[in-house]
Amino acid sequence: xxxxxxxxxxxxxxxxxxxxxxxxxxxxxxxxxxxxxxxxxxxxxxxxxxxxxxxxxxxxxxxxxxxxxxxxxxxxxxxxxxxxxxxxxxxxxxxxxxxxxxxxxxxxxxxxxxxxxxxxxxxxxxxxxxxxxxxxxxxxxxxxxxxxxxxxxxxxxxxxxxxxxxxxxxxxxxxxxxxxxxxxxxxxxxxxxxxxxxxxxxxxxxxxxxxxxxxxxxxxxxxxxxxxxxxxxxxxxxxxxxxxxxxxxxxxxxxxxxxxxxxxxxxxxxxxxxxxxxxxxxxxxxxxxxxxxxxxxxxxxxxxxxxxxxxxxxxxxxxxxxxxxxxxxxxxxxxxxxxxxxxxxxxxxxxxxxxxxxxxxxxxxxxxxxxxxxxxxxxxxxxxxxxxxxxxxxxxxxxxxxxxxxxxxxxxxxxxxxxxxxxxxxxxxx
Amino acid sequence: xxxxxxxxxxxxxxxxxxxxxxxxxxxxxxxxxxxxxxxxxxxxxxxxxxxxxxxxxxxxxxxxxxxxxxxxxxxxxxxxxxxxxxxxxxxxxxxxxxxxxxxxxxxxxxxxxxxxxxxxxxxxxxxxxxxxxxxxxxxxxxxxxxxxxxxxxxxxxxxx
Ligand SMILES: Cc1cc2nc3c(=O)[nH]c(=O)nc-3n(C[C@H](O)[C@H](O)[C@H](O)COP(=O)(O)O)c2cc1C
Ligand code: SF4
Ligand code: FES
Numbered sequence: 001x002x003x004x005x006x007x008x009x010x011x012x013x014x015x016x017x018x019x020x021x022x023x024x025x026x027x028x029x030x031x032x033x034x035x036x037x038x039x040x041x042x043x044x045x046x047x048x049x050x051x052x053x054x055x056x057x058x059x060x061x062x063x064x065x066x067x068x069x070x071x072x073x074x075x076x077x078x079x080x081x082x083x084x085x086x087x088x089x090x091x092x093x094x095x096x097x098x099x100x101x102x103x104x105x106x107x108x109x110x111x112x113x114x115x116x117x118x119x120x121x122x123x124x125x126x127x128x129x130x131x132x133x134x135x136x137x138x139x140x141x142x143x144x145x146x147x148x149x150x151x152x153x154x155x156x157x158x159x160x161x162x163x164x165x166x167x168x169x170x171x172x173x174x175x176x177x178x179x180x181x182x183x184x185x186x187x188x189x190x191x192x193x194x195x196x197x198x199x200x201x202x203x204x205x206x207x208x209x210x211x212x213x214x215x216x217x218x219x220x221x222x223x224x225x226x227x228x229x230x231x232x233x234x235x236x237x238x239x240x241x242x243x244x245x246x247x248x249x250x251x252x253x254x255x256x257x258x259x260x261x262x263x264x265x266x267x268x269x270x271x272x273x274x275x276x277x278x279x280x281x282x283x284x285x286x287x288x289x290x291x292x293x294x295x296x297x298x299x300x301x302x303x304x305x306x307x308x309x310x311x312x313x314x315x316x317x318x319x320x321x322x323x324x325x326x327x328x329x330x331x332x333x334x335x336x337x338x339x340x341x342x343x344x345x346x347x348x349x350x351x352x353x354x355x356x357x358x359x360x361x362x363x364x365x366x367x368x369x370x371x372x373x374x375x376x377x378x379x380x381x382x383x384x385x386x387x388x389x390x391x392x393x394x395x396x397x398x399x400x401x402x403x404x405x406x407x408x409x410x411x412x413x414x415x416x417x418x419x420x421x422x423x424x425x426x427x428x429x430x
Numbered sequence: 431x432x433x434x435x436x437x438x439x440x441x442x443x444x445x446x447x448x449x450x451x452x453x454x455x456x457x458x459x460x461x462x463x464x465x466x467x468x469x470x471x472x473x474x475x476x477x478x479x480x481x482x483x484x485x486x487x488x489x490x491x492x493x494x495x496x497x498x499x500x501x502x503x504x505x506x507x508x509x510x511x512x513x514x515x516x517x518x519x520x521x522x523x524x525x526x527x528x529x530x531x532x533x534x535x536x537x538x539x540x541x542x543x544x545x546x547x548x549x550x551x552x553x554x555x556x557x558x559x560x561x562x563x564x565x566x567x568x569x570x571x572x573x574x575x576x577x578x579x580x581x582x583x584x585x586x587x588x589x590x
Contacts (some may be wrong), residue, residue, distance in 0.1 A: 083434070095553070095554060095555075096557065097554035097558070099554070099556065100556045101556055128449075130447075134556070136511075136568075139569075171447040173455070174458070174459040174463070175497075176458050176461065176497035176499050177497050178498060179494060179553065191459060192452070192454060193454035193455045193456065193457035193483065194454075194460060194493065195492065209449075211455075252559050254520075254559045254561055255516075256520055260561070261559050262559055296554075320552060328516055328520070328558070332505060346515055346554075350553065360446060386450075
């Protein structure tokens, strides 16, 4: 019997990171080694750190955690010759609403991520790493612990990695429920045993991160992309995508589609084709209303804006983001007031309360949206929602403030009719 | 305080995995693993974790309120967490949560009188493409309908 996957793959996928997902026993080291595993590490072991970083730069890989920062460049910021030891941290906090891909990379191919971490270790001369996994993913922490134990027992972690005499230790670390801990500096505080409150930058984690040590922090998918990049060359990975937007990424399609799922698509893949063909279109032949392109923090797109290739630069050009890869599809029956309210309830709940514009802004926005949803909205509230959100932009300590404001501004501006319909006391069905 | 041998083994490893003198890092993971065994984060547990991680009880106490999975009062034997965030919302997450409230006769973060079930409306739990999603303790359930959740709850009741 074939392995039961979370969702059936689509023939339109380009499977690079996910190519082993469907293999029986894909989570084991044996299957990994039989299917290209550790070829990249052995190759990297023969390369200089500069050459490894150049290869990652050539791949045009950009961080898959949300901000899309060029990975090779980030690696080059870590002071490799600092007298302080360097630390690698994997962000497996995965909590941006709409995002469910890191889970699969750990569940189906943990050794690919481990190999990516080891290559990063060679590049920045680090010998220890921590995988910070959200607490709700306990079953994944256990799977990761098993994969790590297997790698140790077979000599792919520890004092003599793959027989090269090079040393690396890897551990998991459980979170305990806090979206804010996905923000890299809050994550570091959390890793140190404190509340997850973001830190002032600079210094950036590359210079002073976990326990004040130089720290290289990337998302699960970013590390998982490293073995194919080193094995087949940065140029080959880059060529899968569009210029400056290298490779493939795991796109999590959810909401109103016939075949929701996580699909690996090249950067620059047409958004409408992803909705209509990869995800099987909208149920009941209903029309598209809007798309959240990359997790709830991204400005929303109207149906008419969706005829675009999915890459970082195109999304930036139309004022949104590719974010974390969480693409949420909304059909014509969606009530945007209810949708905006749910987004704001989330950010208000998750605001760590450290700075006033975010703490107060999310509280007020939630109150106004709640009032609107309950049918007591006033016409002035529509512009007030926009103004309050705009006032938060750029005034908060970390990006959560912007993440709450941006979708709200876009929903209020692009779907004003939905709000007006509430004024006329006529609700739209969800 | 002592824990089960399995947990003691996990804790022994945990305390060694951070750089020299950085046992404070084990506070949050230790609390969450211990809570699963003890039932809640009570005074005694706070002091025990503080002792083991070589920090003050206050330093442990201050993280308890911050992390949503840490509870000062025991939750039910089965903690039912229903996601109503955007991807789940679009395909019936709120209706599912309402139906769970009715089925269990309790609200957000409440526990049934017999201590068997508790309910929580939660934020996105990384199951968006298989929504609506429910997590019972640490078990994920995907594409959950009110009927499926009712059956699930009934089977847990019968299993007691
Ligand atoms: C509020 C907030 C939450 C975040 N949550 C996550 C997360 O769950 N996972 C993640 O990888 N990055 C998250 N990020 C982005 C991280 O701060 C960081 O940019 C990223 O992990 C860096 O890795 P990358 O360069 O490989 O993307 C979050 C950022 C913010 C502001
Ligand atoms: S923006 Fe919000 S989450 Fe970020 S530091 Fe300020 S209060 Fe905390
Ligand atoms: S929105 Fe419910 S699991 Fe992500």
